[in-house]
Amino acid sequence: MEKTNSNNISLFDDLSDLDLLKLTRFQTFLYKIIHFFKAIPHFFVSLFGFIFNFIKGFFVWIKDDFTEIVSTFKEGDYKTRLSYPIMGFGSIARGQILRGLLFLLFEIVFIVYMITAGFHWLGKLPSLGTQASGMVYDPKLDTYVRVAGDDSFKCLLYGVMTILFILAFIYTWRLNIKQNQISEMLLKEGKKLKSTRDDLSSLLDEDFHKTLLALPLLGIFFFTVLPIIFMILVAFTNYDGAHDGYSNLFTWVGLDNFNSLFNLNLGSNNLSLAFGEILSWTIIWAIFATFTNYFLGMFVAIMINKKGIKFKKLWRGILVLTSAVPQFISLLYVSKMFAANGLVNGVLINSGIISDLSHIIRFWEDKTLARIMVIVINIWVGVPYLMLIVTGILMNIPADLYESARIDGANAVQQFFKITLPYMLFVTGPYLLTSFIGNINNFNVIYLLTAGGPDNPKLLTSAGSAGDTDLLITWLFKITTGAESKYYLASVIGIMIFVFVSFLALVVYNVIPSTRNEEDYS
Amino acid sequence: MSEISKKHMGLKAKERLSNTIIYIILVLMSIVWLLPFIFLVFESLRVETTNQVGYVIPKVFGFDNYINLFTKTDFPIWFKNTFIIGLFASVIQTIIVLSMSYTLSRLRFKGRKGLMNLMLVLGFFPGFLSMIILYKVLSWFNLTGANSVPGLILVYVASSGMGYYVSKGFFDTISRSLDEAARVDGATRFQVFTKIIMPLSKPIVIYTILTAFMAPWGDFMFAKYISHATSAGMNVAVGLQYLISTPSNLAANYTLFCAGGVVVAIPITILFMALQRYYVEGVTGGAVKG
Structure with missing residues (x-):
């Protein structure tokens, strides 16, 4: 019980493990707090180092990924090569019907979405709408007519969703290529590919986590992740009661809102x-x-x-x-x-x-x-x-x-x-x-x-x-x-x-x- | 008398003194903790005036407030709304929370750690912030205002997977050798989940159902924002607060509010006390494991 501190150890020094053992629990606690704050400058240095390495690593990863995509195409058979434009072709041709159809379906849905709506919303994202709803003068009819106009809220929301959808598509496309690469390798080694039946039954076994997580993660994505991304972006707009998005558009304002929160020179009531x-x-x-x-x-x-x-x-x-x-x-x-x-x-x-x-x-x-x-x-x-x-x-x-x-x-x-x-x-x-x-x-x-x-x-x-x-x-x-x-x-x-x-x-x-x-x- | 027994007697007297002090503190505490609720019951039985008064025991006892609460206010609607929300939320939320926590606790897969870190960080955002967009989107589907009940169920249930900590703590305590033995015998992961772990998990299932059912009775922030001052879409918390929200309302409805409080508190308290054991296991387990 008694761990007296008779010797003069300073908590501000870097202590050896042996010295640390001599401290009481409270002193250890204090030591950790002091050293946490002592480590802050170092922390920022290493943070920047980390960010630098992260960015570097990111580009290296992209480069490697591209090389692999190209080499898979060069070395692959016609099934693999056709899978580049037609997702899932390789899987269907090799007998993995369900996987292939899912890839294909995803591609079709993506293309249809992008043509009918995706590009439209993507184009609206930089401006968040140009024409508010309301009465507009029409010179031909010589009268004011009601126009539907843009809705900044929808421009922002659908714009963000479109970007996320594109990212999901790129990821799935890459997955589709990886799939072909692995299948070819397995076939070369003389192994059998998983049948559709295997795929389905693995959802209750090796891939049971996917089954269990599907519903919770779907909910978290739409009700937490997406709203958080949206609301973070709102901080860089002037969306409020007066700029409600349809009768009066809102738009990007950069860092203005953060400036007004940290501006100390506006007198009282700021x-x-x-x-x-x-x-x-x-x-x-x-x-x-x-x-x-x-x-x-x-x-x-x-x-x-x-x-x-x-x-x-x-x-x-x-x-x-x-x-x-x-x-x-x-x-x-x-x-x-x-x-x-x-x-x-x-x-x-x-x-x-x-x-x-x-x-x-x-x-x-x-x-x-x-x-x-x-x-x-x-x-x-x-x-x-x-x-x-x-x-x-x-x-x-x-x-x-x-x-x-x-x-x-x-x-x-x-x-x-x-x-x-x-x-x-x-x-x-x-x-x-x-x-x-x-x-x-x-x-x-x-x-x-x-x-x-x-x-x-x-x-x-x-x-x-x-x-x-x-x-x-x-x-x-x-x-x-x-x-x-x-x-x-x-x-x-x-x-x-x-x-x-x-x-x-x-x-x-x-x-x-x-x-x-x-x-x-x- | 020898030294030792003298000292012994002294200790005994000291012990008795400290116990007496503790009893006094405990009695005082019990009074402080119970009194407001006793007051609440008395005030709900007061007939002579609906406004706030400076005494506790009513001059005229009666159930007028309870009758008025059910006939003259929207309380039955609020009660029904909350009950429906609680019922649906408890079923769906339990399924979601258990799948989530079971997966994170007992299955190992790529990205598990990253997923847990992501959810920890997402939890640092104030949940209410999301309501601004959710309200707007729910209103496109007509799930706000008078039609808030399905909207609120969605809001409560959808993100409930992030509250997996307590039940994960429970699953962590079940020995992994059980799973391994069953896997060796050829059971699939699904069978391990349904045939082996679930039968052992009664306490945590009841805890999850209980908390999911009780949460909508106390939620104020989301329910107020989604129902948007429409009485037909309120839950009991928002409704009863609405009853006494302005000074004139307060004068007319104060004792009705007390009656409403009693009507809500009784079933919830009985349910809670009946399942207390599971609740205690849940909160202590959750606190220890973090």
């Missing part, structure tokens, strides 16, 4: 000030919300788990019961309970603690008080859940660790800091990260309790109003649903959240020991 303010509160909130819940949940779990405490099931049951109630009910109810004319103030007046209406406590109308309230109520909402998790983990801590600690004369507090806490941090490191990210994006607690309020005039921007308890995610929601509907701004903020969270995850994965080494612990 976006960058509001962004900085809301970002810093988001970080403060996430730290408090995560760690208050974590430590209090642990504290409660340890109390209930303590030897000699009776009715363990009852205490746990009460807490679990409250966490079973859907959160929106508890949050909305508590929010109204602490309202200016709510239950708490009413009871205080009725019992004479507050003399009259002018002295009521305005829980949601003061910046500091509202912020404290949301953190406290978040404890009330979150501790039962943490208690459940911690209870499960506590039971996994080997009991003999405590036994030997007791023999060594460690009291309860020492046992907590020397055994329980390190073990918990060790095991729940990834969970802490997930819950921290969850809290950065904790829409429900903030929106249902305060709706971001109290409104702060300093945070009033071109994007609409914002309040002192607004997180980036609730701000994003307000920007999207507000009268102005500044979608491009929402998109920029979403990208900022992504950058922040990724950076955090990078730090944490480098600092917190991974759970994979759990066996090393005891």
Whole structure:
């Protein structure tokens, strides 16, 4: 247990493995944090090196791929060669009917799509439309006629989808050539090719992962990947309520939106000030919300788990019961309970603690008080859940660790800091990260309790109003649903959240020991 | 008395003191945690006024709020919507999440690591951002507003594969030698999945169904955006918030909201308590494995 640090090792030096072993767990942790930040300049150097190598590797790969495509064509038989223009020809000719037909079908669909729609949308992508819908003067008829016009939204969406479709086609075409190359090789070696029946039955065996992943990945592609690509692109346009895309087109604006977010010279009420303010509160909130819940949940779990405490099931049951109630009910109810004319103030007046209406406590109308309230109520909402998790983990801590600690004369507090806490941090490191990210994006607690309020005039921007308890995610929601509907701004903020969270995850994965080494612990 | 037994007595007294303190804290905590819900039930039974008041015990008890909730508001529609969403989501989502997590946990194939990293990174984007485009596209298919139910099912279910972590953690704990033995005996991967692993996976199946069914009851952000202030397309969370969203609404509907809260909380709580064991296994397992 005792790993005193009597010798003077500096955590800022690079330590040998032997020296590292002498450190306590906390010092090791600190050492890792210090060295993470020390390594940042080096990190950027190696990052650029990596990017350079990546780009170089990419071109080398393309060159190699081209050479292979050409050599396959030169060395191949007529079946292979005909597969270059007619996808799947080789497969059909060699008896792999199903594979061949699928390749062919894909090619036909692709060509038909590109001719009927693909090139049209591709051409619209650079401008995002040139003619808005509405009334246009027609000199022949000498009157205004309604024209359908372009829809920038569709131009962008279909343009992106067309590009992805082309990439998919290139990939499939390459696959088709590879297929021929492999088939020829197998036949030369005197082996048999897989029949259609083999192909089908392998979907439940060697290729079972393809069967299982098809549906989930399809959903993720259309409902997550595609929307994210689209929304990243929106950050470089002026898409908002006024430029809705059909009655008023939107178009590319380059980095303007990012500039307006980082421009500090616009006086008060500018976006960058509001962004900085809301970002810093988001970080403060996430730290408090995560760690208050974590430590209090642990504290409660340890109390209930303590030897000699009776009715363990009852205490746990009460807490679990409250966490079973859907959160929106508890949050909305508590929010109204602490309202200016709510239950708490009413009871205080009725019992004479507050003399009259002018002295009521305005829980949601003061910046500091509202912020404290949301953190406290978040404890009330979150501790039962943490208690459940911690209870499960506590039971996994080997009991003999405590036994030997007791023999060594460690009291309860020492046992907590020397055994329980390190073990918990060790095991729940990834969970802490997930819950921290969850809290950065904790829409429900903030929106249902305060709706971001109290409104702060300093945070009033071109994007609409914002309040002192607004997180980036609730701000994003307000920007999207507000009268102005500044979608491009929402998109920029979403990208900022992504950058922040990724950076955090990078730090944490480098600092917190991974759970994979759990066996090393005891 | 010898030194040792004196010390022993001292320890015992200390132990008793610390236990007493713990009991006091636990009782206080239980009160703090339960009181708001007791208040909620009392306020839902209040007849004399629908507005907020400064006392808890109603002067006139009655079920007027519950009757009004079902006859004078759209609550039955919201309840039905949420129930349908929960039902469909729990079935489809369970299939998707289990296929995803099983594949990533127990099958080895090219690109597995890359796929997991990709999904980790995709998860760093705030999910709401996608709603701007999804809302627009869903509205082309008339799946928003009054017709939100199928739209919301799609939104919840489609990306649910990204939430594979907890059940992957479960599958990771099943010994691989089971698969290998069956493979040696000539079982296909499909047979290993259906005949060997699935029968062992009851806890995680129930956990997945339970969480998928319960999530739509608490979702606010997506449901509010997709239903777009159309009462016929709301779920209970959006509907009940809508009931008390303005000061005048609040005065007229506050006790109705309380009644609605009770009506929603009771079935969900009973379901949760009945299947608690599986839930606890799920959350602890998931937290440990990350």
